[in-house]
Amino acid sequence: MTADLARFSINQMTVKQLSLPELVTACTDLGVPGVGLWREPVQQYGVAAAAGLVRDAGLTVTTLCRGGFLTAIDPAERAAALADNRAAVDEAVTLGTDTLVLVSGGLPAGSKDLQGARERIADALAELAPYAGERGVRLAIEPLHPMFAADRCVVSTLTQALDLAERFPAEQVGVAVDTYHIWWDDQAPAQVARAGAGGRIHTFQLADWTTPLPAGVLNGRGQIGDGSVDMREWRERVDAVGYAGRPIEVEIFNEELWARDGVEVLRETAERFVRYAV
Amino acid sequence: MTADLARFSINQMTVKQLSLPELVTACTDLGVPGVGLWREPVQQYGVAAAAGLVRDAGLTVTTLCRGGFLTAIDPAERAAALADNRAAVDEAVTLGTDTLVLVSGGLPAGSKDLQGARERIADALAELAPYAGERGVRLAIEPLHPMFAADRCVVSTLTQALDLAERFPAEQVGVAVDTYHIWWDDQAPAQVARAGAGGRIHTFQLADWTTPLPAGVLNGRGQIGDGSVDMREWRERVDAVGYAGRPIEVEIFNEELWARDGVEVLRETAERFVRYAV
Numbered sequence: 001m002t003a004d005l006a007r008f009s010i011n012q013m014t015v016k017q018l019s020l021p022e023l024v025t026a027c028t029d030l031g032v033p034g035v036g037l038w039r040e041p042v043q044q045y046g047v048a049a050a051a052g053l054v055r056d057a058g059l060t061v062t063t064l065c066r067g068g069f070l071t072a073i074d075p076a077e078r079a080a081a082l083a084d085n086r087a088a089v090d091e092a093v094t095l096g097t098d099t100l101v102l103v104s105g106g107l108p109a110g111s112k113d114l115q116g117a118r119e120r121i122a123d124a125l126a127e128l129a130p131y132a133g134e135r136g137v138r139l140a141i142e143p144l145h146p147m148f149a150a151d152r153c154v155v156s157t158l159t160q161a162l163d164l165a166e167r168f169p170a171e172q173v174g175v176a177v178d179t180y181h182i183w184w185d186d187q188a189p190a191q192v193a194r195a196g197a198g199g200r201i202h203t204f205q206l207a208d209w210t211t212p213l214p215a216g217v218l219n220g221r222g223q224i225g226d227g228s229v230d231m232r233e234w235r236e237r238v239d240a241v242g243y244a245g246r247p248i249e250v251e252i253f254n255e256e257l258w259a260r261d262g263v264e265v266l267r268e269t270a271e272r273f274v275r276y277a278v
Numbered sequence: 279m280t281a282d283l284a285r286f287s288i289n290q291m292t293v294k295q296l297s298l299p300e301l302v303t304a305c306t307d308l309g310v311p312g313v314g315l316w317r318e319p320v321q322q323y324g325v326a327a328a329a330g331l332v333r334d335a336g337l338t339v340t341t342l343c344r345g346g347f348l349t350a351i352d353p354a355e356r357a358a359a360l361a362d363n364r365a366a367v368d369e370a371v372t373l374g375t376d377t378l379v380l381v382s383g384g385l386p387a388g389s390k391d392l393q394g395a396r397e398r399i400a401d402a403l404a405e406l407a408p409y410a411g412e413r414g415v416r417l418a419i420e421p422l423h424p425m426f427a428a429d430r431c432v433v434s435t436l437t438q439a440l441d442l443a444e445r446f447p448a449e450q451v452g453v454a455v456d457t458y459h460i461w462w463d464d465q466a467p468a469q470v471a472r473a474g475a476g477g478r479i480h481t482f483q484l485a486d487w488t489t490p491l492p493a494g495v496l497n498g499r500g501q502i503g504d505g506s507v508d509m510r511e512w513r514e515r516v517d518a519v520g521y522a523g524r525p526i527e528v529e530i531f532n533e534e535l536w537a538r539d540g541v542e543v544l545r546e547t548a549e550r551f552v553r554y555a556v
């Protein structure tokens with residue numbers, strides 16, 4: 001591993017064309033020290049087996065993605081979501097990561113009540129946060145770009161994420177700072193400082209903003225350096241408020257990257273990380 | 279005209295399949311009292327001729343769309359943009375409207391400096407605002423949804439738009455409040471109040487938020503009532519801070535609406551306006 005990659009973590013979704021063993025081998029070969037894992041491929045491989053594979057390779061699991069989807073009004077749906085999130089916490093424990101990323105959920109069908117949905121997230125966190133904290137897992141509320149507010153995540157800004165997180169102890173609930181979602185927001189730098197001061201930056205993730213966006217907009221994130229985000233400026237910003245030395249995940253959803261050789265994409269991503277963020 | 283339509287204005291882009299004479303006839307037939315016009319089709323028809331057509335039909339031109347694109351770094355590009363905006367002010371005067379909507383512009387090619395772009399907008403407004411004010415035209419800075427920050431408008435929130443507008447007298451510069459762009463923002467209600475208190479709500483526009491977004495995202499606005507936005511709540515919000523009785527434009531960019539009969543779409547839009555917003 002080169003010193004420049006010391007903080008680099010590849011989020012599994014960036015190279016989802018790689019199986020978990022392929023990903024682990026590629027990380028070892030390329031000197032990548034960290035991985036962010038996703039529940040679905042990990043469950044498919046077997047959570048305990050995945051944990052062993054990653055541990056034996058000496059990789060750090062920087063986060064598990066993702067819990068959340070906590071906006072349901074229907075009591076049965078809400079109970080199912082809470083149970084699923086407790087399972088996600090347990091999986092995080094098995095995988096040896098201290099951070100579970102939460103995508104909070106969008107508006108229930110037919111609802112136009114953003115504020116009500118945000119309050120239901122707070123209610124759900126009141127049940128989940130102690131459960132996570134007792135197991136040494138921190139929940140990281142990820143504000144998603146406002147274009148996802150209706151259908152994916154009613155928490156759209158770092159301000160809102162912190163307003164939720166600060167109702168709970170920092171060792172239970174913090175935030176995910178992802179450049180893709182917050183780069184446009186002139187209030188985000190001050191909120192990064194607020195998060196850092198409170199010890200609530202539980203993960204820092206990079207993706208670039210490129211246009212035009214594809215249909216559905218979910219898989220339009222750009223490779224580091226291809227877009228409008230000044231990665232180094234954001235890295236320096238989180239480092240200045242207490243994040244220095246901690247892992248930085250690159251998490252990109254992009255059909256073009258997925259269509260290429262996964263090892264080649266991982267190598268390119270590591271190079272871009274060094275060139276634009278270190 | 280029914281009383282329910284007294285404040286209704288159809289933005290020309292919503293039914294762009296209609297020629298200007300067709301639009302004017304349809305408005306007369308359906309009892310629609312106001313239109314928001316766009317420069318390109320008006321120029322194509324002839325500005326003076328368009329002004330006469332609309333005036334003879336007794337229609338109010340609620341806004342002209344659009345000026346702006348003020349973020350250029352290159353001096354020649356900047357000068358061209360300023361000249362074009364002065365021409366837009368002149369066209370607004372000819373058309374008899376008091377409001378020119380501004381879409382401020384995105385990042386210049388290769389730039390990642392959002393704050394610099396926002397400052398260049400302020401510099402350009404310092405030249406344009408007096409020119410407009412002397413001619414009885416108010417500039418309305420429209421915050422566009424953050425998903426347009428890179429390529430269309432670096433002014434993403436009502437807060438930012440007001441921060442720019444308040445550098446100038448309210449009779450020169452205010453804001454456009456468009457539900458499509460700000461519905462997700464929990465700070466927007468307070469900013470609507472700020473805008474109203476300062477006499478800076480220069481236009482109020484409606485479009486609904488529907489998903490999934492189409493490729494390029496520009497033409498994915500929803501018909502009133504089809505999406506996640508509580509139109510009546512927003513209408514009551516602007517009315518409560520001084521906008522009561524003033525025109526409300528419906529401005530929708532939507533390929534499916536454009537593929538239909540324009541008069542039918544106008545009728546539907548008027549009905550939706552009454553059902554969801556009045």
